[in-house]
Amino acid sequence: MTAQRQSRGSPSFGLLVALVGVLAFIALTVCAESATPALWRIFSLRDYNTRVVMGGTGLLGVACGVIGTFMVLRKKALLGDAISHATLPGIAIAFWVMVAAGGTGKYLPGLLLGAAVSGVLGMGAILLVRHHTRLPEDAILGIVLSIFFGAGVAILGVIQKMSTASAAGLETFIYGKTASMLGEDGRRIAWAAGVLIAISVLLFKEFRALCFDAGFARAQGWPIRTLDAVMMGMVVTATVIGLQAVGLILVIALLIIPPSAARFWTEDLGILVWLAAGLGALSGVVGSGVSAAFPELPAGGVIVLVASSVFVVSLLFGRARGLVFRAVTHLWLEVRITRQNALRSLFEVSERHSAGEPVTEKALREVRYWRGMQLHRALRRLEREDRVCRVLGGWRLTPDGHEEAQRMVRNHRLWELYLIHHAAVAPSHVDRDADLIEHVLGHEMVVELEKLLDATVAEPAVPESPHPIAAPVEEGGT
């Protein structure tokens, strides 16, 4: 990977690995402690069958997470849902054909082949209707999904009426049943997952271009229809191998939920893909484990419930876009802005006063609007930081506070000048804009601005600074 990945992605990635570890640990301890021998037996992977089931669904989670990331970013999530529902008539017809040919009809690869054919047909129907009509996309998806699924249900009904063979097991494809998974099923999933991941790695760059800006990719000469077809073929493959474990109604959850959850942790596609894979694997392994302990629960439902919990945790605590993180960032920014405003106002008022005279809160309220206790809290904070001190009859800047306030006022004026000279903002609008922006600006930008202004603005226009602005210490390493 490149240097940029490492420098930016690793902190949040590390955090997530830790979180996943903690979750897994909690899950395991709860299982062990709750004196449920069945769960303990499953998660200690003592049985061969358990290992097959959990390994198989884990790999399925990886494959679905990877291809699901691209599918979601290409905004084709619902197309995936339509495809998975469209597999049902294929399963039913494949069963019928195999029974007619003299078999039991339960030969799994045959059923999955039928599912794949039918899924591709469903996708073809969607593309065909879209090309020849002006129906909105969601309506087309709804129509094709219900027609195929309805046909599947009807054919299943007919098959069950026939006395020649028992079609009892076929509904497991709708809701999923991991318990029926055999060693060869696990191997099939492993193969398919391996192929899907290999294609994703090979076409990573192409898929990224396709998902971000298909028009540009096409103008560059990439065959976007072929790339789209490959991507959708991968979705069909992931769906089909997931039928047995999670069922055709819920397999879409494994494609959509892990990438969506991972999005709360990172802003980098390279990390997002593998994170989605990891979260998919986690959902698959834990979900199938739990469902193995409670055979009466449909596996698909349990796996999706686990994935949903992962999603909720990510939604709340995600390092990049989680709600808590955003709220904390916002609060922090607000505190920072009120603190700086208080310091500046104090500086400006005391500049007008004779030296050493304390400034009252009333005087501060006259130069700027403060909400409720905002001003008082900001002053108390500054007092704790030794920037201001409370004296008889008001507040006064300490030497440290004076220095910081002076620097801040200078930054503020730099911004005013920049906006007037370079961004063509009317001078009357400057104060408000600069007020907001200066808190967002980093030191780097300020230094750049100084250079810019020193070169273009006549010297007296820029207030002399007693202290040049030093580069911040924490950024020294970069």
Place this chain on the structure above:
Amino acid sequence: MMLPWKMSGQPAGPEHSPYAPVSIHDVTVAYHRKPVLWDVDLDLPEGKLVGVIGPNGAGKSTLIKAILGLVPTASGEVKFYGGTLRKHRALVGYVPQRESVDWDFPVSALDVVAMGLYRRIGWFRRIRRTHYEEATKALARVGMDSLALRQISQLSGGQQQRVFLARALAQDAQIYFMDEPLVGVDAATERVIIALLRELRNAGRTVVVVHHDLQSVAEYFDHVIMLNTRVVAAGPTAEVFTQDNLLKTYGGRLTLLDEAAHAVARTGQR
């Protein structure tokens, strides 16, 4: 209808220079049977800054997309240096409209600019350090290298537009097509972009820009294509960008509406 830039009395069609970077032969584009571009036939001059102007819905973006093969044409064809687009794809750079993509996409500015190199990198190959260095240089040319690693949603509109421009620069093309690169950008960005367009033109590149601000047309462009479904006028700005042509380009719909209104009023009186 006789069009001034067509050779009259020649059934073989208008003449095109075989050396023009782009020659558009009678291109018509229709969306669902409604023509959006009607019989466009012109050569784009080499090494010039060409503005495409016209009212909303005049087919400005469609013209660019038709040239780049992004929308199907109902008739006609486009030649690049006398050859096909497929043959000369590497010579063509493109800046789509900023709103055409999802800026929440999980990539950095550098990642986006590197996409301009994908064609040269080729199928299946990874993006190497040298490619990222090249992309950084392109970002530096639009003054954005310090924001290279920012996720693109954290950039302002003007900065996003610069990223798009840098991606096109990374393509290192001979002919550039830019769809409204000056819409919604701040004054500073507009200056950066215009300086860059001139730099490209002075280096002999052809730059075609869909533009909306009539005030700056004469200042920015050497050549102008005035479009309202059909080409109203095309040629050097000094000759073509006239009050008369502007009225024909922008007033057409208004006059039509007026005539319709008059007709309705007359039938009402009877």
